[in-house]
Amino acid sequence: MAGRLGKDVNAFFDCAEPDALKSIALLPQFWAELAWAAANEAVVHLDDLLLRRVRVGLLMPQGGLDDIERIR
Numbered sequence: 098m099a100g101r102l103g104k105d106v107n108a109f110f111d112c113a114e115p116d117a118l119k120s121i122a123l124l125p126q127f128w129a130e131l132a133w134a135a136a137n138e139a140v141v142h143l144d145d146l147l148l149r150r151v152r153v154g155l156l157m158p159q160g161g162l163d164d165i166e167r168i169r
Contacts, residue, residue: 112133113129113132116128126151126152131146131151131168134146138150
């Protein structure tokens with residue numbers, strides 16, 4: 098996490114909900130990373146969040162469409 102978030106890693110863990118600190122499927126990303134990126138990284142579009150910020154859209158089957166309700 099420190100490699101991905103740098104100096105913000107402590108703030109990330111302080112703000113994250115405990116349930117959101119679970120891996121997304123078999124990926125190394127946490128659900129909390131989606132919320133963090135959306136709130137702190139000037140994300141404008143969902144595709145930017147999924148493809149560039151957290152890369153879940155590139156790694157999950159069907160780009161994450163199976164979990165789109167939770168992602169929203």
